[in-house]
Amino acid sequence: MEAHHERAEHQAGTSARGPRTDPATEAFVAHRNLLFTVAYEMLGSAADAEDVLQETWMRWAGVDLDAVRDHRAYLVRITTRQALSRLRTLRRRKESYVGPWLPEPLLTTPDVAEDVALADSVSTAMLLVLETLAPTERAVFVLRDVFDLGYDEIAEAVDKSPAAVRQIAHRARGHVAARRPRGTVSPTRTREAIAAFHGAVATGDLQGLLDVLAPDVVLLGDGGGVVQAVLAPVVGAAPVAALMTGLGKFGATAELTPAQVNGHPALILRVDGEVDTVMTVRVDDGLVTGLYAVRNPQKLSRVEQVTPLSR
Known part of the structure; x- marks a missing residue:
């Protein structure tokens, strides 16, 4: 995905010599870190999250941008759908995994630690809690409680009604609360x-x-x-x-x-x-x-x- 990222920037004219000229690539690059974080929190695997971003780009590149009101919301929707599909495949892979499965560790910057909610959501302990949720519950919890998306936006991403999403979010929140770390520590x-x-x-x-x-x-x-x-x-x-x-x-x-x-x-x-x-x-x-x-x-x-x- 990193190689693709570089190719996309090159195609967009992003270099020391000039600005980007391709709006689709510009929007994708602008939201790339967010999209990766969404995919990683849903999958616990950076390699699979990169694959999801590749699939997201392929679909995004064919979208009529004039018909898209909110680029960020639309990209998150594509990423969520691709991650949900991959999550089901990943779960089958984990069934034959030898020994405990742990999330792929990421070296992160101090600003991630300073964002307490973000740091909590990507901690190994929390990712293991998220592993106990059903795929749609995990997607709804991540999008609502971590990224604060509206119920209408989440409903479009997971192909559920807003009312159903509210119920799923409530159920997932209770499940996580019962299993998450005991409390905040200074x-x-x-x-x-x-x-x-x-x-x-x-x-x-x-x-x-x-x-x-x-x-x-x-x-x-x-x-x-x-x-x-x-x-x-x-x-x-x-x-x-x-x-x-x-x-x-x-x-x-x-x-x-x-x-x-x-x-x-x-x-x-x-x-x-x-x-x-x-x-x-x-x-x-x-x-x-x-x-x-x-x-x-x-x-x-x-x-x-x-x-x-x-x-």
Whole structure:
């Protein structure tokens, strides 16, 4: 999709030598980050979100722009429909996935973290909650509660009546509320907890880990059957701490560094300079309650460069 993006800009005359001249490309490029964010929140996969944007562009390029009143709304509608179609395919793919499936981690900019609603919506914990929704419920929740679209706009995107969309939104909101993170934590307490966790992992400090891990902490690992990872959730401070101290086995070639991933503090483990594991962290009440370790190499390319997100 990035290559296509460059081609589209070139076709539009976007370069150091001149302005864009193609209105369709100009509108698409202007809303691209928003469209990617919509698709990613519906799918949890950046690769699939890029495919959705490719499909959106192909349909958008054939639209009579004179007949389109609101370019943003129309593009979101196309993206939502394509994402819904792909979401059903993706769900079938996940049924045969080896071990836990985790969202593809994205390296994000500080402005994403500053937008609390956006950061919450793309957090690993929230994306896992969204995985429990039916496809249309997920689309309606994302479009309404994250992007604040009107019920009429959402109805056109999901081919439902506005009244039905209201009911779906209410049901999805209740479902999410029952499963979402326990409550907001101050950024300072979150940073302190993650810094303590980072230090304890880096030094193999077992007691330090036990001090910062919640008694019911859960660790999920995603190797996709390609690399080794835990195949079932690991629950409890003692077993999780034991696994974390084992990271020292990578030796002197390993480097554990902090990063902003999906709008939140995270840790990236590199071995011989290559990304090995991206670990996002959930903090509640000053303790680490969730650890999400993505090791599947097919999901790690997006932490080498920043992915722009927007609402």
